Amino acid sequence: MSDQLRSSNWFAQTGKLGFYHRSHTKSEGFPDDMFSGKPVIGIGASWSDLAPCNAHLHDLAQSVKAGIYEAGGFPFEFPTMALGETLMRPSAMLYRNLAAMEIEELIRSNPLDGVVLLTGCDKTTPAAIMGALSVDLPTIILTGGPMMNGVFRGETVGSGTDLWRFSEDVRAGVMTQEDFVSSEACVSRSVGHCTTMGTASTMACLAEALGLVPSGTSTIPATDGARRSAAQLAGRQIVSLVAKDLRPSSILSRESFENAIVANVALGGSTNAIIHLLAIAGRAEIDLELEDFDRLGLAIPTLVDLKPSGRFLMADFHGAGGLPALLSEISEFLHLGARTVSSRTLGEDIANAKNWNQTVIRKVDAPLLPPGNGSVVLFGNLAPNGAVLKLSAADPNLCVHRGSALVFDSIEEYNSTIDQEDFIVDPNSVLILRNAGPKGYPGMPEVGNLAIPKSLVKQGLRDMVRISDARMSGTSFGTVVLHVAPESASGGPLSLVQNGDSIFLDVPNRTLSLEVSEAELLKRREEKSPFNPDDSGGYVSLYRTHVMGAETGADFDFLRGRRGSDVPRRST
Template sequence: MTSGNDHSGRRSAAWFGLDGKLGFVHRSKMYNQGYSSSMFDGRPVIGIANSASDLAPCNAHLRQVADAVKRGVLMAGGVPLEFPTVSLGETLMRPSAMMFRNLMAMDVEETLRANPLDGVVLLGGCDKTVPAQLMGALSVDLPTVMVTGGPMLNGKFRGCDAGSGTHVWQFSEEVRAGRMSREDFATAEACLSRSAGHCTTMGTASTMACLTEALGLSLPGSAAIPAVDAARYRIAEAAGSRIVAMVDEGLTPSSIVDRRSFENAVRVNAAIGGSTNAVVHLLALAGRAEVALSLDDFDALAADVPLLVDLLPSGRFLMEEFAYAGGLPAVVGELGELLHRDAATVTGKSLGENCADAPNWNTDVVRTRSAPVHDAGRHTAVLRGNLAPDGAVIKLSAASEELMRHTGPALVFDTIEEYHAQADSPDLPVEAGTVLVVRGAGPAGYPGMPEIGNLAIPKKLLDAGVRDMVRITDGRMSGTSYGTVVLHVAPESAAGGPLALLRTGDRVTLDVPARRLDMDVSDEELRRRAGESGPTVPEAASGYEWLYRSHVRQADTGADFDFLTGRRGHPVPRRHL
């Protein structure tokens, strides 16, 4: 057995390569898992950060994905050590999975820093698990590869494809309007979730998988492969092999991710019709990577990018078709010079080199730039005005063209629960031109920016045939949602933003071409209202909730904790014993 003299400067040598009682203890305890002495001969020790959990259904199959990663690590001569992380399931967690994204990032960061790891493979799937793991890994800056879990197989209902999320919202409205029976609605529950994996639409999970690939932090072609396709396990195995080589090459996130990478991700998000949640996640990731990225960049960088991917909720198809058409490499190929093709990736090659010969097998799904789903300009737009001085966003590809310029009276609710209690009332004072507003849903206010923005249309309007109206919130909406919804209003109402001063009956103007969001209330009147009462924030229910409310930043900067931005590296912790 080696006593620590041949470890080639690896970080793990500070544990397993030591002489004396400390090295003895570190090595001895690993023997109880059946490892042989060859584990300590200088091989790269690779962590596998696994967010598998029965409480996060989209991530449950990552246990099997981890086995494939281990095979790859072993085949390449490394030592795989799997460990669990906090897991965030958007479908079950309350008050919002977003509240715990930063907690998961802290978990990943500190686990990586505290343990004898030379590199890490991150396994995530559901919406917040991917950005959370990446945030932690970017702060530590060990060699890192992300393997996402992949989408479910297409949902099937009444002989037709049905997309998770998007069709849930549609079916729910049909039930409320009396056009779909509750029995059919119940039957659809299982029809939309036919296999392991995350949402089948271009929701947040699929979006973040694609953007991770665009950032260069996952292997090319990995984002769209269905969770149950054998190719998912082959690419996981390849990631396990690749991370061992990355350790030898010293290829860390800081040598891969730069301003070009984030510009690519923003433009890819526009081309795929990605989730508005990508805005807060990319801003948070840029903060960890110490890359300058602002909210306005999402509008400016995407201005000349057409919508190329014809997927729900902005189009027709689902992730299976996207995978079979060629996935993200096909999009990169179609975007051409709109991307920084020299940007680095985990393969050791550039993005352009990775995708140089990428085929597009189905131009109905991944359109060409000469025949896009929508011309340039249907991206996530950034709005400002006296209702959102620090910005708000709207997903144009999911909004109604006729509502891009709209003025109407506000109908204001202080909580989403208050709105739900009244939404079906025939006496609700609402018309098609009303602007629905729900506040108190921002990062600190709710807490955690819940996905409540796609407010259900009031039943009296549904019965009248209304299918869309302007809605405004300081919260978020699911990436699977659609509609003319203004989100992420900053500052939020709980932080004293102007949204807190809006009153029912005030005239609100949405002018997307001018990028404006305003209320027709004088500055003098706003000052008077501001003196009436301050914003109310509920008392924290737990220690972590107190920490979250006290330190979370606003949506326009990524809603990370103010004390976590930046890269802190991976110094070996102090010894004990």
């Protein structure tokens, strides 16, 4: 195997170049036999104090190292960019592509034969997958797991979802500001990502459904000893994948992505999964379209009773059997021959899975929600390239709705207006936010779940139709139309909407319409000034120049596809 190892181009070289590589590596205290034909495995950990969800990943990497050593490999841990939605501004999504680019180049430029990539908060998982796919060396993704369940005054609460609920209760006057502050440490109690089926949990599970995460590990809580055991086993397994030269391109197929789409519906997963899976498919050079998410989800029931669509949290899901148990329940809808990093098929991975709690993971004939309640895709003259809506989080009474538009050009304008006493709004109004897409914000933040105006909250209203080119947190809920494409900053029809325009949302027929004549829209377009951001240069300018639309995954145009793992030149 040593003659075939990519790392031998560094460590098996003779002369001054081999001396140079080995000598400086030995300065870290590694003995000579570490360089004797052993597979070199990179452990990319998105650890950072600035990303609380990922704060434990450096410790987890030590368990991966132990497994690599046991299997006869030579591990190198290296840091990767940590994307924490909890602290990063304006949005962690702005930096997903940058993190993917960094991971790709770190893998390619170093003497690595395979990698284990440790991820946590929601953007780090797709970023790691995207970067690894473009290099296409043997790869295992290992997620950091959800944090401990929250408990506030005897009530089990979930990170994200109950924050939105509490904040609305404060605005409605049914929760005090003091109680709100007191709940902070009770909602988030440990390292790890959100406890609800938010985007982090969704992407961890879908990475397992794709076959890139070891079976049964995506739901293990961050503080559970089983998480460290899974990391050690992943260290052993990556050495085996290098020996077999089992790369992501040999694992991922169109069928793998269809499995992930089906799993997302059964999970009640995040709308953000759509944008990330589209970007991942672009790196894998697999044809995947926005319409696939709606079409493939029509026959799939939602089985997992987790917040925000249900009642329970990730630790409950794991205790019930985790993703293998869910996949076993929906096996009739899956491509069981799809391959995984276990070197087996998905069907073999889940063959012995058990559902230990049918209250948390429902049976297909007794679902939480009937088929067709996943994320739907809408088209129409307001969204020619598509928009998405999470049915399981929406009010069924609003899914066919006609109302007058109230338009806002920024989230700051919206937030400064909705609590004013003279703000005129009624429950039938359709709230429109624009300039919040990939180019417009920039970075497509999670602001699509606009807060309900205070006057209506006080009347007990908790949902109304909201439309934007933004995203929303997977922990959120409501009748919220997202990812409207083309975005307003690119001249999409959303940029032409005016206050008072009639908007018609028809979810059963998958349409989103601006009920204004084509002649009037043409006139508005001619009179409209183009979007002209005040960029100061740097990464934001690069982003706005090269980011693609939400309907294709918002990757950079120059990063799609594979660039391979050829050893870079070195003249020394």
